[in-house]
Amino acid sequence: MLVDAVGGLVVGAVVLAVAELVAGVVQRAGWSGGEPSPVLAVGGAFVDRTPLWLKDFAVSTFGTRDKLALFVGMAVVLALLCVVIGVLARRRLRAALLMTVVFVAVAAAAVASRPGARAADVVPALAGGVAGLAVLRWWHSRTSVTGPSYDGGTDRRTAIGIGAGVLAGAALVAWGGRAIGSAARSVNEARKKIAIPRVAKPVSVPAGASVGVDGVTPFVVPQRDFYRIDTALTIPQVDPSSWRLRVTGMVEREVEIDWDTLLSKPMQEAMVTLMCVSNEVGGDLNGNAIWTGWPVRELLAQARPKPGADMVLSRSADGWTAGTPLEALTDDRSSLIAVAMNREPLTPKHGFPARLVVPGLYGYVSATKWVTELKVTRFADDEGYWTPRGWSEKGPVKTSSRIDVPRDDDKVRRADNGKVALAGVAWAQHRGVTGVQVRIDDGAWTDARLGTEATTDAWRQWVYAWDASPGKHTIAVRARDAAGEWQTGETAPPDPNGSTGWHTISVTVA
């Protein structure tokens, strides 16, 4: 039984290793259009079909480690299937072979269903399948006692040893395949050579934007600490030399620009706080950065949108889409085709070589990374990736605020003057934050001091010197936007269009 289970795992490992190796070759040779790795294709197809409740569950349980969780889950399911095939093979070899064929066919179908897939992309899955069938027969013939005349075959201990060897070898081969296919190295080289264009009017961080309390999220978040959210299982590696951005759809004239053309345009800087709609009250799926880019409106103007168009469906190199109101890309706000974040080229994680940044809208309807197409269209005719998955068609950012210091459940000490510093951030992108108040226990709402406003598109820090009494207390925060509207205390989950409620923490004062 153990030998059979090991056999099943050996078959699975060989299928994956051969598939990854061939996928690497297909990718390196430039024959691939989609995702030739069956593992990544199945994972991607699964992600795209994840129902809203499961996505919410994954994000709330695993946070930004949801991809790792998916891979672990896939590995467990796959290992179980392999064990079933291995055990089944002992008595019913044909059934086990058939089951292998079915699984490989499912994987091949997943590959074929990925955006941009070409015939060459399914070759790795098929090659893996053929190798797997051969190994299954071989293992079976070596380990199954076939009658009194059986010549010995392989004993249990040897079989398990061979199995362990094959598993280790397969892991190496699979890793090699990924290394062969990966464009990460050449993309990284290209990235290092990029000089970020100078801008006529650089933005600056006003003195006083930071309230100077330890533990508050930095006013400008470094790229390496910036939150990352996307549906991509591996980070798309897009070479600037082959990158193009096309404007299509309801336009007088289709336009296509390449990387050099983009870089030759007059660039602007804008400070914009990016915000994920999946952010829970008190969550940290947001960040503020200085973005450098060419205004989207300038590119759209070259294409001349036709009357009746009200949406731009932007598409990324990996097929993801966002539906943005045309107006948000053509009015006077700083909507950019961004090439830099905090004056460094974007990292591949954050959309290298180019992405969209639109002040005032959640990322899922605006912030397309690895952007390759802007299709001018209508909300009546098209929808972005998340809309059919239960999220609103439009996603303006809701006014909200967060307590960064202290943390929930902290034990805090009072300073010599009896005070405890409370501090955090508040945002109402493109409208602006004009007030923040805190409430201790059942007390009255009291004004906090705001850091200097850099732009209405960015968050503001706030600080409050709390005259604390010893014991356990709850602290709540709320923000007001420029229209005088206070953030609602009514609680709502992130779906379908952003969470609401006051961030509230408990602390014990010593």
Ligand SMILES: Nc1nc2c(c(=O)[nH]1)N[C@H]1C(S)=C(S)[C@@H](COP(=O)(O)O)O[C@H]1N2
């Ligand atoms: N290509 C692509 N772009 C994308 C996404 C994605 O899944 N794929 N997710 C969007 C979402 S939901 C958010 S919140 C922002 C996050 O940008 P960041 O990862 O740079 O912080 O990217 C947006 N752009």
Ligand SMILES: [Mo]
């Ligand atoms: Mo998001």
